[in-house]
Amino acid sequence: MTDAPSDRLSPALRTEALEQLLVERELVDPTVMDTFISTYERDVGPLNGARVVARAWTDAEYRAWLLRDGTAAIKDLGYGGPQGEHMVVLEQTEDVHHVVVCTLCSCYPWPVLGLPPSWYKDPAYRAGMVRTPRRTLREMGLEVPEGREIQVWDSSAEVRYLVLPRRPAGTDGLDAEALAALVTRDAMVGVAEVAAP
Amino acid sequence: MDSIADMGGTQGWGPAQVPTDEPPFPEPWEGRSFALTVLTMGRISGRNLDAFRHALGRLHPVDYLVDGYYGRWLNAAELMLTDSTILAPGAVDARARRNRGEDVEEPAFPEPTRPDYRASAPGSLREVDQDPAFAVGDVVRTKDLHPEGPTKLPRYLRRRTGTVAAVRPPHVLPDTHAVFAGENPQHVYTVAFPSTELWGPDAEPFTLHAEVFESYLETR
Numbered sequence: 001m002t003d004a005p006s007d008r009l010s011p012a013l014r015t016e017a018l019e020q021l022l023v024e025r026e027l028v029d030p031t032v033m034d035t036f037i038s039t040y041e042r043d044v045g046p047l048n049g050a051r052v053v054a055r056a057w058t059d060a061e062y063r064a065w066l067l068r069d070g071t072a073a074i075k076d077l078g079y080g081g082p083q084g085e086h087m088v089v090l091e092q093t094e095d096v097h098h099v100v101v102c103t104l105c106s107c108y109p110w111p112v113l114g115l116p117p118s119w120y121k122d123p124a125y126r127a128g129m130v131r132t133p134r135r136t137l138r139e140m141g142l143e144v145p146e147g148r149e150i151q152v153w154d155s156s157a158e159v160r161y162l163v164l165p166r167r168p169a170g171t172d173g174l175d176a177e178a179l180a181a182l183v184t185r186d187a188m189v190g191v192a193e194v195a196a197p
Numbered sequence: 198m199d200s201i202a203d204m205g206g207t208q209g210w211g212p213a214q215v216p217t218d219e220p221p222f223p224e225p226w227e228g229r230s231f232a233l234t235v236l237t238m239g240r241i242s243g244r245n246l247d248a249f250r251h252a253l254g255r256l257h258p259v260d261y262l263v264d265g266y267y268g269r270w271l272n273a274a275e276l277m278l279t280d281s282t283i284l285a286p287g288a289v290d291a292r293a294r295r296n297r298g299e300d301v302e303e304p305a306f307p308e309p310t311r312p313d314y315r316a317s318a319p320g321s322l323r324e325v326d327q328d329p330a331f332a333v334g335d336v337v338r339t340k341d342l343h344p345e346g347p348t349k350l351p352r353y354l355r356r357r358t359g360t361v362a363a364v365r366p367p368h369v370l371p372d373t374h375a376v377f378a379g380e381n382p383q384h385v386y387t388v389a390f391p392s393t394e395l396w397g398p399d400a401e402p403f404t405l406h407a408e409v410f411e412s413y414l415e416t417r
Contacts, residue, residue, distance in 0.1 A: 009290060010264075012224065014290070015271055016293070019229055019233055021292055022233065022237060027283070032232075032236065036231075036235065037222065037228040037231065045221070103204050103206075104203055105202060117219060118214065118223075119213060122210075123207075123210040124210035124214065125213045126205065127204045127205060131206040131395075131400075132401050133403050134401050139212040140215055151404045152406065154405065156351060156354075156409070157385050157409075158320075158385075159387065192216070
């Protein structure tokens with residue numbers, strides 16, 4: 001095992017240094033960086049995907065379109081761009097549980113879910129989900145019923161997957177906005193179910 | 198290449214994390230690293246995402262792992278910038294040490310030699326003239342490929358038999374695109390593999406799907 005040198009510079013110091021060097025060469029404008037950061041902190045996140053799911057739960061025609069042509073149906077709600085070029089939606093059912101991973105990097109559908117959470121980028125997830133998915137899901141707190149088949153999707157090219165969770169019982173009276181508030185990022189990757197309100 | 202980034206099925210990482218609520222950038226430097234990487238990737242190489250991924254895969258395993266996700270982004274960005282001699286090797290460390298008060302000499306800025314490259318279209322999807330070689334339902338086998346350079350065929354999917362589940366839009370081929378040797382778009386298939394084909398007769402029962410480029414496949 002190669003040890004990290006003990007006088008290793010922190011990533012915070014090295015990031016600051018790289019920014020200075022690129023700004024001095026006029027290759028990067030810090031205000032453009034600020035805009036980029038705030039976009040992914042405020043505007044692009046799992047609420048986008050939750051709106052897609054809630055629409056599918058309340059509009060059968062939209063749901064059918066979403067499952068047939070995810071890219072177009074998602075674009076119709078205004079979501080597209082980098083890391084969402086070709087979207088495929090996977091429908092959770094009583095019989096099948098879908099879960100999404102990227103073993104080669106941490107590819108993730110940015111336009112609908114934002115940037116990936118730390119558990120998705122963690123080696124334990126990337127390594128384990130394609131080998132022992134039922135055990136890995138259990139470690140994360142999700143027990144998939146024995147009779148339910150597991151399908152794992154390794155995003156090894158530019159297809160990006162969104163999981164359409166099952167609508168929880170007891171939500172018949174809720175409109176799309178209230179339903180969207182129930183939908184979690186974790187359920188849209190397939191490592192959790194949507195809980196009833 | 199067999200890189201540290203190719204993690205599928207490797208063991209010894211411990212249990213997966215229990216998900217928690219977290220902001221996109223738990224620490225400010227992570228947001229700066231994210232923005233710097235995305236912006237410099239575009240500037241130096243015509244938004245060659247594959248070249249960035251290949252830079253991640255070429256990192257020393259310690260540099261890949263030790264500072265987490267945005268740490269490896271930072272290290273890969275620095276590697277791309279030194280590859281194209283926009284920065285001299287050691288420039289980032291020298292500046293960081295000066296910033297914390299060490300008396301270190303900084304290397305001069307070199308003359309940039311960025312790759313002569315421009316994407317033929319935005320994104321990674323392209324059209325190709327020839328028809329797909331395989332159709333949904335075809336039984337296919339992944340080849341025994343061990344290239345020195347980049348590949349998107351994970352190690353755990355070499356020499357494995359599966360069934361074509363979907364034909365996806367053609368993609369630029371990362372094997373050549375990542376090293377600025379041409380887009381060479383190809384058909385891409387989602388292939389379904391039974392878990393026992395990957396991990397032996399005692400495997401957990403499940404189906405694994407992955408995207409596989411046409412040139413990685415042969416008829417069984």
